[in-house]
Amino acid sequence: MIFRSPLALRRGGATAAQPAARRASGRAAPRRPAAIVAERASLGVGADALQIAPIINGCWQLAGGHGREVFEGVQDKLAAHARAGLTTFDTADIYGPSESILGEFQEAWTAQGNPPVQILTKYVPNIFQQRVTPAAVEAAVRRSLAALRTERLDLVQLHWWDYKIPGMVDAALALADLQSKGLIRGVGATNIDVPALQKLVDAGVPVVSNQVQFSLLDRRPLNGMLQYAQSKGIKLLAYGPVGGGLLSDKFVEEPKKGLLGGVKFSNVDLNTSSLKMYYGVVKRFGGQELWRRLLVTLRAVADKHSASVAAVALAWVMAQGGGGVVHPIVGVRGTQHIQDNAQALALALDAGDLAAIGAVLAEAAGPDGDIYSFERAG
Template sequence: MLTTNLGAGGPVCGRIGLGTMGMSFAYDPGSRDDSTSESVIRQAVDLGVTLIDTADVYGPFTNEELVGRALRGRRSEVVLSTKGGVRFDGNDFSLNGRPEYLRSALEASLRRLGTDHVDIYFLHRVDPDVPVEESWGALAQLVAAGKARHIGISEMALDELQRAHRVHPVQAVQSELSLFTRDFLADVVPYCAERGIAFLCHSPVGGGLLTGRYTTPADLERGDFRAQMPRFTEEALAANRLLVDAVRAIGRRHGVTPAQVALAWLLAQGEHVIPIPGTKNPKYLAENAAAADVTLSGEELAELNALPAPVGARE
């Protein structure tokens, strides 16, 4: 596995990471198997997929416990990332960016993960009721206390990122970026490149859309969170199939899957760009890791860049 730094002066990690949300939350609720998921996490480390990403809201809470069990005895081999500032009560999400809440949230995450620190702690979302400087200042104190080696921010606007960076260095940004979601390429990704900030791409294969696996809403399991997303309606899936077919055609030239093409396209956006695809399937984990070895030509990158926007908002 090729490696990179998680931001300027940050820890070394594989060019492709592992998102663990779907192991415990939101996706494929009927096919969850903690034992298999723990095995996949350990296999990821063996493959050089050493950036492991979780959050307290995944489950809620159970995903951090799963990750902690999987990494028992291997903590020093990984770059461990978690997030705080979002709550889910089973029906809806709420935000809490108050300093006292973020401090207690990280302490609880450390207990569930079975570690005394995380390598990077993300503000999961900016709370509109709390100035970002206040939330960020609290995270900076957690760095000073040794609870987090670095801090990052997720799904924010450029001005919020700039305001946070003035308080304390932002080591990484985590937001959705894929061939289907390119919003951050216009401003945040270049800003990160200029300042040595890593950009972690969650949902790098469009929540599974770019794998070609989902062609109708019936392909989703009952209770799958994606059924609520605009891009997974019957009309949107039918329209977006043409985009997936274009990605698949490039994959055939290389003998790789559409998902591997999508990940290779992200890697071509810069050394600071790190996709973190999620899977609980050993086969797909190996495929995702192998995408780091796929090199797209300039013509192929231009072809992918020229694809039209997908039908349906991302959330």
């Protein structure tokens, strides 16, 4: 997931949202979607490999800044995803109350006799204000253990704000040491580019995953990351696979002629943090006109398969690398995405579909470079 600056995160509105999450616990449960039957994916190798759902539930929205409705009936929303077979959740130690909400859910879920869900968290040290020592790493891991109400974390993904600040490899090795002590099941990375990921691997860190932005709008992982990850058996966990909702039926629109020539489209209400962030990617992709053309193409492919635009976008991401390498993360803002996820898992894009989509992508301007590059400069 893309992160805001450490200071902005400390000031975020997460604490104000906590009462809403608690008040929502008494709301009626939503209608149960049908269970999704799909092959599980493995993070790691051997008997201790973590088995996850092929599509992961993202909990960045629980950090705040995405509308208070995200917290309404949040426990019911989490349960709806788990009941549907989407049992893997992604969070971070800087996502406001997200870890605590998931810890509460896990406890209630297993108390009902259900097997535990998988919770992937992150270690995001504020390297600008603190020295990252093994003791600091362990303290952060123990805070996540307490918040998630567990004795071992399924996966801890390391994020490093600035490669010019030393300590990234040592922090990853400290996580690996905690793995050997049984506090962590797997070690991953997030927003780590190829040279940095190679440093971790060469140092002996058993990295099983790297979380990167990956979508039809942002294909930067194809510039070397996917190839390197495949060569090392590292899975890519793809956030933003539907561009915060910008790759969905909601925004499909044929162009209209402007009064002064050219084309025009309806205004996009960028009313959440994710929409603002991903619209910045749209601008680098080629602007509104190319984005809308992509949506019209996706709608035609979706109609052919009786699916949604979001399902096609997800299916494209999952097909990269030949399948089984990239696992998209879709936000749990509500339960409406469960059907899109089910369609995506059942959808096989054919050569004609890929050619039609590829014709639009060939005109894209960017984003350029390796993963998470312009964001670091900003």
